[in-house]
Amino acid sequence: MFPELNNLLNTTPDRAEQGKLTLLCDAKTDGSFLVHHFLSFYLKANCKVCFVALIQSFSHYNIVGQKLGVNLTMARERGQLVFLEGLKSAVDVFFQAQEKPHPLQFLREASAGNLKPLFEFVRVALKPVDSGAAGWTYPVLLVDDLSVLLSLGLGAVAVLDFIHYCRATLCWELKGNVVVLVHDSGDVEDEENDILLNGLSHQSHLILRAEGLATGFCRDVHGQLRILWRRPSQSTSQRDQSLTYQYKIQDRSVSFFAKGMSPAVL
Amino acid sequence: MTLSEGARAGTRKLEMLDSLLALGGLVLLRDSVEWEGRSLLKALVKKSALCGEQVHILGCEVSEEEFREGFDSDINNRLVYHDFFRDPLNWSKTGEALPGGPLGALRAMCKRTDLGPVTIALDSLSWLLLHLPCATLCQTLHAVSYQDSCPPGDGSPVGKVHVLGLLHEELHGPGPMGALSSLAQTEVTLGGTMGQASARILCRRPQQHPTDQTQWFSILPDFSLHLQEGPSKEFQPQSDPHIPLVDPMAHLTFNLHLSKKEREARDSLTLPFQFSSEKQEALLRPRPSQATSHIFYEPDAYDDLDQEDPDDDLDI
Numbered sequence: 001m002f003p004e005l006n007n008l009l010n011t012t013p014d015r016a017e018q019g020k021l022t023l024l025c026d027a028k029t030d031g032s033f034l035v036h037h038f039l040s041f042y043l044k045a046n047c048k049v050c051f052v053a054l055i056q057s058f059s060h061y062n063i064v065g066q067k068l069g070v071n072l073t074m075a076r077e078r079g080q081l082v083f084l085e086g087l088k089s090a091v092d093v094f095f096q097a098q099e100k101p102h103p104l105q106f107l108r109e110a111s112a113g114n115l116k117p118l119f120e121f122v123r124v125a126l127k128p129v130d131s132g133a134a135g136w137t138y139p140v141l142l143v144d145d146l147s148v149l150l151s152l153g154l155g156a157v158a159v160l161d162f163i164h165y166c167r168a169t170l171c172w173e174l175k176g177n178v179v180v181l182v183h184d185s186g187d188v189e190d191e192e193n194d195i196l197l198n199g200l201s202h203q204s205h206l207i208l209r210a211e212g213l214a215t216g217f218c219r220d221v222h223g224q225l226r227i228l229w230r231r232p233s234q235s236t237s238q239r240d241q242s243l244t245y246q247y248k249i250q251d252r253s254v255s256f257f258a259k260g261m262s263p264a265v266l
Numbered sequence: 267m268t269l270s271e272g273a274r275a276g277t278r279k280l281e282m283l284d285s286l287l288a289l290g291g292l293v294l295l296r297d298s299v300e301w302e303g304r305s306l307l308k309a310l311v312k313k314s315a316l317c318g319e320q321v322h323i324l325g326c327e328v329s330e331e332e333f334r335e336g337f338d339s340d341i342n343n344r345l346v347y348h349d350f351f352r353d354p355l356n357w358s359k360t361g362e363a364l365p366g367g368p369l370g371a372l373r374a375m376c377k378r379t380d381l382g383p384v385t386i387a388l389d390s391l392s393w394l395l396l397h398l399p400c401a402t403l404c405q406t407l408h409a410v411s412y413q414d415s416c417p418p419g420d421g422s423p424v425g426k427v428h429v430l431g432l433l434h435e436e437l438h439g440p441g442p443m444g445a446l447s448s449l450a451q452t453e454v455t456l457g458g459t460m461g462q463a464s465a466r467i468l469c470r471r472p473q474q475h476p477t478d479q480t481q482w483f484s485i486l487p488d489f490s491l492h493l494q495e496g497p498s499k500e501f502q503p504q505s506d507p508h509i510p511l512v513d514p515m516a517h518l519t520f521n522l523h524l525s526k527k528e529r530e531a532r533d534s535l536t537l538p539f540q541f542s543s544e545k546q547e548a549l550l551r552p553r554p555s556q557a558t559s560h561i562f563y564e565p566d567a568y569d570d571l572d573q574e575d576p577d578d579d580l581d582i
Binding site: 114116119157160161164165168172194195198199201202203207228230242 | 299300302327329331332351352353354355357358392396397434436437
């Protein structure tokens with residue numbers, strides 16, 4: 001969790017908004033620091049988190065999590081974190097006999113073409129339990145990242161449907177949150193990815209867009225972050241809805257500053 | 267704002283919503299990620315409900331609660347929400363899925379319209395377009411929006427039908443967009459500059475030239491429309507690339523370009539830091555005046571100098 005980013009978004013783990021879809025998007029840079037931020041943010045907020053990790057292994061997220069002050073192994077053991085490790089379980093789809101559909105069943109059945117098993121997995125993982133012992137505040141789904149699903153052969157509409165159901169179940173029914181990362185292919189013409197990105201943009205309440213600098217790589221400024229709030233236009237003046245900051249990723253934190261105001265430049 | 271200006275703004279406000287609803291048929295609201303159109307859709311729904319029309323909403327993108335939020339109970343009572351948000355593909359198997367899907371619901375709505383004017387809001391058309399073949403959707407839309415022009419089977423008069431379709435522009439290629447545009451009577455494209463929302467309204471009246479106008483507006487928390495003056499001209503060049511920009515070189519206090527003569531003069535000048543053989547010789551040659559130098563001293567006119575005790579000012 002990066003306190004500076006919390007300040008920019010005007011939120012803390014104690015008083016985060018509920019029922020929201022947050023879209024993380026990266027173009028010409030790596031936006032995974034945003035995923036790590038939200039993972040540690042919601043674990044600290046005492047939420048029940050389902051993390052669909054299709055990009056990295058559990059140990060990778062665990063190492064970064066430890067730097068940010070959360071222990072994923074412990075969170076998983078006490079049932080706060082449900083971790084779907086895509087890299088490992090993709091193999092299980094092929095080599096293990098399953099009595100019930102695997103979350104990534106679409107890898108095996110090209111004809112299915114939908115993500116219903118994955119949604120079922122999320123729904124079961126985040127279903128509120130009556131035992132009351134754990135007492136997690138609200139459910140959160142994190143996906144890193146959705147563009148991989150397109151590369152694995154799914155259509156944009158199938159992925160949009162999956163998020164639609166997650167939104168209907170988590171954001172609306174259970175008053176939880178959904179955070180997803182999508183890459184922006186930018187200049188490369190990728191029609192499916194554009195549909196996915198724009199479709200999600202229209203559904204999301206908050207868009208965080210990390211962009212590489214137009215001028216190229218720089219040692220002291222790693223990129224810029226655009227924050228776009230998609231509230232209905234009346235609740236705030238339009239001018240405040242979009243902000244742009246530049247950032248530098250450090251070992252355990254990220255520092256944000258106004259455009260052109262890097263300490264290294266001044 | 268003076269009273270007369272307020273009244274004028276009031277009539278113009280009516281004009282904008284009225285002109286959108288005047289024609290009937292399909293009204294396309296084309297929005298983008300930065301300029302969302304659901305608020306305008308809700309403003310139009312409110313307007314129709316206040317006129318006493320029955321309003322059907324085909325909700326595929328937001329929950330019923332979220333759509334009804336901000337309306338008072340009077341208006342909410344007139345809204346019929348067809349919920350395709352919770353379980354549009356029947357994954358949850360709650361049994362609440364409406365038979366026939368969204369198109370079936372649309373067709374059912376047009377059968378019910380024999381009572382009076384009806385407004386059907388599609389939230390959103392983009393969702394339908396992503397899930398249904400474009401041709402089927404267009405045929406259904408055409409059947410629904412123009413049913414007042416064909417005589418109904420039982421001979422009873424059919425009221426005017428408004429179909430309001432929210433369409434997210436970025437999601438669709440030129441083909442489906444063109445098909446829907448040609449079907450629409452009125453097209454509203456949302457945009458804006460400098461934090462100010464604008465709507466470009468293209469109306470196609472039968473047997474008339476299409477009209478094209480731009481309105482600047484904001485939508486108040488109760489979903490009524492507030493028309494505004496557009497941003498002043500100097501902020502508009504972003505919105506229209508064809509307006510020539512002001513020449514930034516017009517009123518400079520210095521020259522950006524040199525004439526040929528000036529350039530020659532500049533090239534022939536020796537700058538102080540340039541070292542040449544003449545300069546070297548001049549520096550090495552001993553100067554004749556160096557031996558006999560003088561010091562000129564002129565006392566300050568107001569200096570209080572005491573001739574008898576020159577050290578007076580030292581205060582010993």
